[in-house]
Amino acid sequence: MQWTPEAEDAVKKVPFFVRKKVRARVEKEARLTGRDTVTLAVVQTARKKFLDNMSSEIKGYQVDACFGAGGCPNRTAESENLLARLEELLQAEDLLGFLKANVPGDLKYHHEFRVTISDCPNACSRPQIKDIGIIGVSAPVITEEACSLCGNCVEVCRDQAVQLDADAEIPVIDSQLCLQCGLCAKECPTGTIVDGQKGYRVLLGGKLGRHPRLAEPLPGIHTEDKVLKIVKKCIDYYKANSRNGARFAELYSGPAFLDEAN
Numbered sequence: 217m218q219w220t221p222e223a224e225d226a227v228k229k230v231p232f233f234v235r236k237k238v239r240a241r242v243e244k245e246a247r248l249t250g251r252d253t254v255t256l257a258v259v260q261t262a263r264k265k266f267l268d269n270m271s272s273e274i275k276g277y278q279v280d281a282c283f284g285a286g287g288c289p290n291r292t293a294e295s296e297n298l299l300a301r302l303e304e305l306l307q308a309e310d311l312l313g314f315l316k317a318n319v320p321g322d323l324k325y326h327h328e329f330r331v332t333i334s335d336c337p338n339a340c341s342r343p344q345i346k347d348i349g350i351i352g353v354s355a356p357v358i359t360e361e362a363c364s365l366c367g368n369c370v371e372v373c374r375d376q377a378v379q380l381d382a383d384a385e386i387p388v389i390d391s392q393l394c395l396q397c398g399l400c401a402k403e404c405p406t407g408t409i410v411d412g413q414k415g416y417r418v419l420l421g422g423k424l425g426r427h428p429r430l431a432e433p434l435p436g437i438h439t440e441d442k443v444l445k446i447v448k449k450c451i452d453y454y455k456a457n458s459r460n461g462a463r464f465a466e467l468y469s470g471p472a473f474l475d476e477a478n
Contacts, residue, residue, distance in 0.1 A: 217243050217246065217247075217252060217253070217254060218252065218253045218254065219253070219254040220253065220254065220255050220256065222255070222256040223242075223254045223255055223256050223258065223259050226256055226259045226260075227239055227242065227259060241262055242254055242258060242259050242262040244262075245258055245261060245262040245265070246258045274312065274315075274323045274324070274325060274327070274328060275311075275312055275328070276306075276310070276311030276312030276313070276314065276315050276328055276329065277306040277309075277311045277312075277328050277329040277330070277331070278325075278328050278329070278330045278331070278332075279299070279302050279303055279306055279330075279331045279332070279333075280332050280333070280341060281299050281332065281333040281334070281335065281341055282333070282334050282335060282338075282340040282341040283335075283340075288334070288335030288336050288338075288340070288352075290335065290336040290338060290397070291335035291336055291352055292335065292336050292337075292352045292353055292354040292396070292397060292398040292414065293335065293352030293353065293354065293414050293415060293416060297440065298333060298350070298416075298440050298443065298444075299333055301440070301444055302331055302333070302444070302447065305444060305447060305448065305451075306329070306331065306451075309451050309455075311328070311329050311451070314455055315327050315328075315461070318458065318459055318460065318461065319460065319461040320460060320461075326425060326463075327461050329347055329451065329454065329464065330346040330347045330348070331346060331347060331348045331349075331350070331447065332346045332348075332349055332350065333350045333351075333352070333416075334349070334350070334351045334352065335352045336351070336352055336353075336397055336398075337351055337352075337353060337395040337396065337397045338397075339351060343419050343422070343431065344419060344422050344430050344431050345422040345423060345424050345428070345430065345431065346419075346422050346423075346431065347420070347421070347422065347423070347431075347450070347454075347463065347464040347465060348418065348419070348420060348431075348446075348447055348450055348464075349418070349419035349420075349422060349431050350416050350417070350418055350419075350443055351416060351417045351418075351419070352414075352415075352416055353395070353396035353397070353398075353414070353415065353416065353417050353437055354396055354397070354398035354401065354411045354412070354413075354414045355394075355396045355411075355412040355413045355414075355437060356389055356394065356396070356398065356400050356401050356409050356410070356411065356412060357401075357409070357410055357411070357412035358386060358387065358389065358408065358409060359407060359408055359409070359410055361406050361407040361408045362385070362406060362408070363380075363385050363386050363387060363406060363408040364405065364406050364408075365380055365382065365385060366405060366406075367380060368400075368403040368404060368405065369387050369400040369403060369404055369409055370387075371403075372399045372400060372402075372403045373399065373400055374397075374399075375393050375394065375395055376390075376393060377389055377390045377391075377393035377394040377395070378390075378394075378400050378409075386408070387400075387404075387408060387409055389409075396417075396437075398411055398414075413437050414437075415437040415438050415439050415440075415442075416437065416438050416439075416440070416443050417433055417434070417436075417437065417438070418433070418434045418438055418443060418446055419431035419432060419433050419434070420432055420434065420450065420464075420468055420471065421464060421465040421468035422465060423463050423464075423465040423466075425463075427466075429465050431465075432468075434446070434471055434474075446474060449473060449474050450464065450474075453467070453473045454467065
């Protein structure tokens with residue numbers, strides 16, 4: 217669909233992380249009115265409808281994944297079941313009812329509790345800026361299978377975490393650089409590097425806005441069940457401490473409250 221320069225300028229003022237969604241909403245408004253070009257008037261009409269209907273669209277939480285239910289083509293952990301279980305958990309927690317009881321005035325999207333899954337460390341769903349970010353990982357393991365020194369693992373590693381020890385004839389993985397994406401194991405033809413523990417890294421307390429903050433990673437690789445326990449504890453902590461719409465990131469000061477999730 218064509219956009220006039222004035223309409224393009226208007227949508228460029230929208231924050232980049234919601235710009236794609238806004239463009240889709242504006243183009244939908246244009247189609248509904250029989251237009252094949254987006255003008256400034258269409259943008260303004262869509263904006264008014266969006267603001268007028270915002271409260272009715274808010275459900276109290278957001279949960280998503282990089283590629284939706286279909287998953288990531290680079291996935292290191294199967295997350296379809298986790299996404300569905302997270303949705304079920306968040307629905308059961310009635311976060312919308314909690315927000316209505318604790319936020320003065322109309323609810324806005326930024327009040328919602330946000331959880332996202334990234335199926336691999338590329339982190340396309342931006343887990344670093346969500347209340348809870350979940351990243352699928354696969355820790356590589358060196359086996360006793362003879363290494364051919366082909367160099368595939370070194371070439372495929374984007375983080376320069378793998379080197380070949382020609383004297384010992386084995387690959388060496390730097391755990392400080394490795395993001396546990398699993399690519400080296402996929403490319404190893406001899407089975408010298410294989411997938412070890414698979415699961416999820418969990419990041420807590422991220423947000424954008426007036427005072428942005430990057431989410432902090434919890435140590436370890438967690439199972440699907442453990443991730444759900446962590447999310448439940450975070451929601452309990454949030455409900456017990458949030459007032460007047462305070463985000464989880466504003467309350468989070470460390471993982472001490474998660475002890476019971478272990």
